[in-house]
Amino acid sequence: MTREQRQQAVALIQQALPELEWTLQSAKIKRLSRDFHWFSPVLNQQLEGKQADAVVRPRDEEELRQLVAACVQQQLPLILRGSATGNYGQLVPLEGGILVEMTALNRICELKNGTVRAQAGIRLAEIEDATRPTGWELRCMPSTFRLASLGGLYCGGFGGIGSINYGPLAAPGNVLSVKVMTVEASPRVLTIPAPQALLLHHAYGSNGIILEVELALAPVHRWIERLDVFDDFADALNYANECLRSPGFVKRQLALLAAPIPAYFSHLKGHYRAGQHAVISVIAEESEGLCAGLVPKHRGENAIRQSGDEARENHASLMEYCWNHTTLHALKIDNTLTYLQTAFNYQHFPEQILQMEQRFAGEVISHIEFLRDNDGNITASGLQLVRYSTEERLNEIMQIFRDNDIKINNPHVFQVEDGKQGIIRPDVVAVKKYIDPDGLLNPGKLRGWALRDQLVLDNNPLSLTDK
């Protein structure tokens, strides 16, 4: 479809559905067509100039249904937008079309004992505002929880804060079901239980319109947020590892930040010396007594300490210095930096971390996040900062990590399969064929779609008995 054909289609849809909330000014559309993929100089270049032809913000499911039906009629691409906090250009329209802002679909649908079902456009922090008084909070969420939407997390997220207990969002038991709208002339609404629901997870909204997500929750603790500093990287690592290992040490978040990362935190750096390494931890009040012994044991000292309540009141949580917020704070200070996403081997990650920190001294700066993997193993992942020189050197660095048995989840790619999924998955493609037979959702992101005729696809990939 040429740009002109698309604009004609938009005009027709707008004529048919004038009551929808349309955004048509090019500058606004351009701004709304971007997320945080600019963390990657590679993606920044590749996705330059890509934008939607129009933005629509449906006020409810019915408006969304009308829009979807109209897009199908016009065969116009549809791309879903949450809060645009993603890092892989998941919302950037590669072939134009209508960008659908989901932020008005932000209702909590059902809150039960230990579970919540909410609409895709709700912000994660708003979910917690509703669940916390009932004694529950999210099991895992990104550092962007204040802005990030539930649908965005589901379609492009991984886990993050809390994954140290519950593993990735995709670990069995965390997601209970999703409600999805099909992209057909008469859009249908399907409720898909786990585990099939996971076929729509981390697919960048390319194989279904997520309307609602039902999550299992975690019991609330009174959290204490700490930033402890160490002069020696190995000390900081050993401290973090001891916190990590102790099953009686209850925590929600644990990150290790090599120097000079803590110095990039403009609002915090007055609390410690340049050159110090930091461990950020969010630990249960009843576990904090352990720190009094552990921090000095590893020659560290406490620099910042606040309660979770204080953090929320002041909009100044240390969790917003972890995961990809770390990258954001660093890039604000030094825009020659970019980053990696790595997964260490659970059997010897402390040695690997130390080895890589020493090997790349200065060029790759350790930012380590601790978590459980899908099999419940305690392990570590990295969001290392890299002093970017060339794409070639970046690829070389990633290869060295791979050669040392450290997995790379390349954040410098915009296609689903090149990042976390790793391979073309026929079951994921089959879901797209089932839900979005014309391939209108976020075209260009699911590489397997172009190969669908060469794949053996299940006709009923969601095993739905009652459609």
Added chain:
Amino acid sequence: MTREQRQQAVALIQQALPELEWTLQSAKIKRLSRDFHWFSPVLNQQLEGKQADAVVRPRDEEELRQLVAACVQQQLPLILRGSATGNYGQLVPLEGGILVEMTALNRICELKNGTVRAQAGIRLAEIEDATRPTGWELRCMPSTFRLASLGGLYCGGFGGIGSINYGPLAAPGNVLSVKVMTVEASPRVLTIPAPQALLLHHAYGSNGIILEVELALAPVHRWIERLDVFDDFADALNYANECLRSPGFVKRQLALLAAPIPAYFSHLKGHYRAGQHAVISVIAEESEGLCAGLVPKHRGENAIRQSGDEARENHASLMEYCWNHTTLHALKIDNTLTYLQTAFNYQHFPEQILQMEQRFAGEVISHIEFLRDNDGNITASGLQLVRYSTEERLNEIMQIFRDNDIKINNPHVFQVEDGKQGIIRPDVVAVKKYIDPDGLLNPGKLRGWALRDQLVLDNNPLSLTDK
């Protein structure tokens, strides 16, 4: 001290403290001097005829203080008794003396957010009755929680239910502090924080009189208790392992019971066929949806399902069929059985479990409990049932386990060092010297005490700055 000397000493103490609650009838003393060490034919023989000279039940700390002072004056041994649910003869007086029933010291002293401090004589279930309404429960407890005392758990327990999340009781963060009375002419009361507090853990009350224990708690969940059955042992193992591994599958207890163990459960066996293997699980309500897929996947079926509330109301928790309750139920039916205590290797426990079940078919029956170890690794321990023939064969079986890289925690020994501690620990002995310089507490149980002159002992093993 001869029996006559001891009885003379008892008479003098009784004269001095007539207001105490004394038990002097020999039959009663004999009954109170026993615990569940009869699970072991070896211990049953070794400890036969061992009993106290008198039993006293102090009504408060002051009465206890008077009794201790009097025993020191008379140099008479003192042995503490909780609810006598131990399995290693920890309360059996080897050299007579006064058995001190701690059951009247059963007060909750302090209940805070996520922590509780209670007196040693309180039953574990009573602690939970108090904490549950505030949203908290015990992190780990034995299957004898309805009877077992806090002090007994601390001095002879290991963990149990809940250790699948929090590891053993000894894992850092689970115990916060203990309050201890010294055994001196003028008994002192010391508050000992963790980690030093752990020096008095699992020492059978031989190195200090535990008055209070302060524990960190776990958030309450609405638990569902299930017993699922499988025709094939490997299926049952694989089901249990999948439940175990999933970090998003929230559980409190998980046990695998090979046939014919489930058939020993008189009150349950109507729910399944003889010859079936069972997995008992206690899982969070919000996680139960997973079972609907997992159980049939492993060719199992649900036999029993009840909520935690129902279990409590009916005094019929499936948790009372796990850990050493399993052994109890089996011995009630077949008293030729005894048992092992084993710790599998966390890196390949599923293979080890299968291998041992096959190797000893019939002679050693798999009873596997899943848990986290001190380093947070997911692993398995065994309380295998053994068809007892001779002590020699029992030792041979244990050696075969050791030869297959499966650790044995021998439950057929009554000395502290021969069981869980494994070695003579100078720091544990130093605590006894500091708190009980005359060696009056539970004499004969701490093997290192006899060797104290050959050990290098710290003069201030508890690192107490303010005595």
